[in-house]
Amino acid sequence: MRAAQRYDDVVITGLAHVDAPHRVTSRELEDRIAGTLGRLRITPGLLEKLSGIAERRVWDEGTMPSEVAARAGEDALARSGVPRHEIGALINTSVSRDHLEPSTASIVHGRMELPPEAVNFDLGNACLGFLNGMNLVSTMIERGEIDHGLVVAGETSRFAMESTLARLAGDEATRAMFHEQFATLTVGSGAVAMVLSRADGPGGHRYLGGLGRASTVGNSALCVGQADEMRTDSSGLLAAGMELAGRAWKEAVAAFGWDAASYDVYCLHQVSKVHTRAVSDQLGLDHDRFPSQFPLFGNIGPAGVPTVLSKAVEDGVVTDGSRVMLMGVGSGINAAAAEVLW
Numbered sequence: 001m002r003a004a005q006r007y008d009d010v011v012i013t014g015l016a017h018v019d020a021p022h023r024v025t026s027r028e029l030e031d032r033i034a035g036t037l038g039r040l041r042i043t044p045g046l047l048e049k050l051s052g053i054a055e056r057r058v059w060d061e062g063t064m065p066s067e068v069a070a071r072a073g074e075d076a077l078a079r080s081g082v083p084r085h086e087i088g089a090l091i092n093t094s095v096s097r098d099h100l101e102p103s104t105a106s107i108v109h110g111r112m113e114l115p116p117e118a119v120n121f122d123l124g125n126a127c128l129g130f131l132n133g134m135n136l137v138s139t140m141i142e143r144g145e146i147d148h149g150l151v152v153a154g155e156t157s158r159f160a161m162e163s164t165l166a167r168l169a170g171d172e173a174t175r176a177m178f179h180e181q182f183a184t185l186t187v188g189s190g191a192v193a194m195v196l197s198r199a200d201g202p203g204g205h206r207y208l209g210g211l212g213r214a215s216t217v218g219n220s221a222l223c224v225g226q227a228d229e230m231r232t233d234s235s236g237l238l239a240a241g242m243e244l245a246g247r248a249w250k251e252a253v254a255a256f257g258w259d260a261a262s263y264d265v266y267c268l269h270q271v272s273k274v275h276t277r278a279v280s281d282q283l284g285l286d287h288d289r290f291p292s293q294f295p296l297f298g299n300i301g302p303a304g305v306p307t308v309l310s311k312a313v314e315d316g317v318v319t320d321g322s323r324v325m326l327m328g329v330g331s332g333i334n335a336a337a338a339e340v341l342w
Helices: 026-032 034-039 046-051 065-080 104-112 129-142 158-168 175-180 182-186 234-256 273-283 301-314
Strands: 004-006 010-019 022-025 055-058 087-092 119-122 148-155 190-198 205-214 223-225 230-232 265-268 323-330 334-341
Touching: 004 129, 004 234, 010 065, 010 129, 010 301, 022 026, 026 034, 026 046, 026 158, 046 182, 046 273, 065 087, 065 104, 065 148, 065 190, 087 104, 087 129, 104 119, 104 148, 129 148, 129 190, 129 205, 129 301, 129 323, 129 334, 148 301, 158 175, 158 182, 175 182, 182 230, 190 301, 205 234, 234 273, 234 323, 234 334, 265 273, 265 301, 301 323
Parallel strands: 087 119, 087 148, 265 323
Antiparallel strands: 004 205, 010 190, 010 205, 022 055, 148 190, 205 334, 223 230, 323 334
8 A cells, every 4th residue: 555655865963943922821821812701701720721721822913924934944945054056945834935836936036036936835634744855855865856955844833712702702702612712722833944954964853754544534614724714523523533543544554664662752742631632542552651741831732743843852851863853743644753862
């Protein structure tokens, strides 16, 4: 069976994240819709209690996704040591976009003054976009098309959060509406970038790739996002996601001989405490090997998995020789897992 991507000649040479500067607590959000919560008899503190998210970050008002993606891209490029003119591809993978067109990737390309030979485009697949972008760049490297590629994501949650709060503060807000749009209030902002290179020079951390699986029939409406809101069947999405994740993990273990006990760190796309615990329990993995990002940063979409990795490196959780698993489930729904030898 195909739909597996394995790489022999690819390394991560640069990785960087940028945290949005403004903290917004769950208590602050609930204070802004206190009238609705009281009218609907919803207990204050429910947002943090159910999600485990105490706060999330937002950028300055008016900040564009391309701006922060380019900032992370510059940091990753500097850390990689790869000359700017040698970047052969730029893929933007964020859910947030500056415009419908031109592509946000083209704006990032211009902001970073990348070479005209560097192909650039947006790739969208909800919260798995960055992992898909890594695989696409890695395939290009192994095919000999490029020597170095850059994957970026810049997520901006302010507009969706503010729009949702305005709806929920209105007299027409219902308990069903609150639960349906609950997930929007867990979303945060952030930016991340990664340089992937051919493994024929000094340095770098091996990207070995992995496996992706889909379960789209009947599941595409479980989480539907627009620029100003996200409507989610949280329990349905969790159940379908766990079923797919369990199936994909078993196939990957059989195909690649993965031994769960041999991985030092699991970098998971983090949605909430319930989701994180459900993944570790469903797959029989050690929960203590999942670095927790969601309590202070919320769900930052496709920027989530690489940011967990970047922070784990920064904090010394991932060090030279660490075996790392990148994992995620995205709306649609799709699941993916890939390994890194740091």
